[in-house]
Amino acid sequence: EAGVVQSPRYKIIEKKQPVAFWCNPISGHNTLYWYRQNLGQGPELLIRYENEEAVDDSQLPKDRFSAERLKGVDSTLKIQPAELGDSAVYLCASSFRQGWYGYTFGSGTRLTVV
Amino acid sequence: GQQVMQIPQYQHVQEGEDFTTYCNSSTTLSNIQWYKQRPGGHPVFLIQLVKSGEVKKQKRLTFQFGEAKKNSSLHITATQTTDVGTYFCAGPPGTASKLTFGTGTRLQVTL
Helix, strand or coil: CCCCEEECCEEEECCCCCEEEEEECCCCCCEEEEEEECCCCCCEEEEEEECCEEEECCCCCCCCEEEECHHHCCEEEEECCCCHHHCEEEEEEEECECCECCCEECCCEEEEEC | CCCEEEECCEEEEECCCCEEEEEEECCCECCEEEEEECCCCCCEEEEEECCCCCEEEECCEEEEECCCCCEEEEEECCCCHHHCEEEEEEECECCCCCCEECCCEEEEEEC
16 A cells, blocks of 8 residues: 655745645545644644645645645645745645544655745 | 653664653643654654553553653663664644644664
8 A cells, every 4th residue: 555645755946936745645544734844843734634624724824825635635735935934844644533543644845945 | 832842852872772752741642642753754653652651662662651641751772773763752632633743852873
């Protein structure tokens, strides 16, 4: 069984440009998460989906970040426009049940904004 | 908001020595999870503890959940170079479902 798949693996963009990240969770995992991890820190939750509904987006900077999870499977996280401070690793994770059972993380997308 | 702190922030040991990382939450946790992240990798789920005072073992790793469900520890016996990485604890506070990650402990093991 494939794990959580993310693409791209790396992305370098100039500031003010848009960027999008894609995530395919584990089949059967209804809960999907987007985390951001800065260097040397723990992952921080950006948004959590239960099926296709965003149930916790309180940490998502809504002026420039947006996310969607069509049909409750794949998800896309977008930044427009990107700022230098957005450079980080963006991790997607999925779980069988929110908050319980371990999360399975994808390999992440390392974003560098120059 | 909830804060989850880990100590030490970094530890360097020689292979064969023991290692312990401590996790402390500002709020009571419904469960505690531990993850390992290798350098350049992503967090990988190790274990989940649910009951107050629970102790679980995985080979050389021993995990403990505090009686008050606000702290936890991970102990590695006789470290190996394969143990290198950052260990994170994570837990949802109370009845919440959001998993908050700790600050992490980076372990370096040398021969």
